Amino acid sequence: MVDVFSGRLLVSKDGRSVDPEEALQNKVVGLYFSAGWCSPCRDFTPALCDFYTELLEETQPPAPFEVVFISSDRSAEEMAGYMRAMHGDWLALPFHDPYKHDLKKKYNITAIPKLVIVKQTGEVITDKGRKQIRDKGLSCFRNWLEGADIFQNFSI
Numbered sequence: 001m002v003d004v005f006s007g008r009l010l011v012s013k014d015g016r017s018v019d020p021e022e023a024l025q026n027k028v029v030g031l032y033f034s035a036g037w038c039s040p041c042r043d044f045t046p047a048l049c050d051f052y053t054e055l056l057e058e059t060q061p062p063a064p065f066e067v068v069f070i071s072s073d074r075s076a077e078e079m080a081g082y083m084r085a086m087h088g089d090w091l092a093l094p095f096h097d098p099y100k101h102d103l104k105k106k107y108n109i110t111a112i113p114k115l116v117i118v119k120q121t122g123e124v125i126t127d128k129g130r131k132q133i134r135d136k137g138l139s140c141f142r143n144w145l146e147g148a149d150i151f152q153n154f155s156i
Helices: 020-024 039-057 076-086 099-106 129-136 139-148
Strands: 028-034 065-071 114-118 124-126
Touching: 020 065, 028 039, 028 099, 028 139, 039 065, 039 076, 039 129, 065 076, 065 099, 114 129, 124 139, 129 139
Parallel strands: 028 065
Antiparallel strands: 028 114, 114 124
């Protein structure tokens, strides 16, 4: 993920700046393209929250998984409100970072919500993360992990 977010900062739910190199190293990363005004997004976000919480808080050791939110909200305030109200404790690309347009192009995002699961290199493991979470729940993470080529000492 160093390649994907090189030279950029991400923000946490509470507004802190986070170095993506440290936060995303050796993790399967879900790029979550979403917005607070989008009702299918508001429908899926709680399911993603539950999935994220179970993987990170209810497994030992915590799963090597992180979500990075790429907002399609209309304003920084709207994005912050959506994150506070509905999101898990995951990271986001800052609202004003124009790189979100490059990411949408790179991962061929034509509609939201979209959860693209990527390797450390930014290569796509699946662009059907939302459907897989809905259909398979936690068990889909094992498949992502196998496709991620990261060192892991983790089991579900």
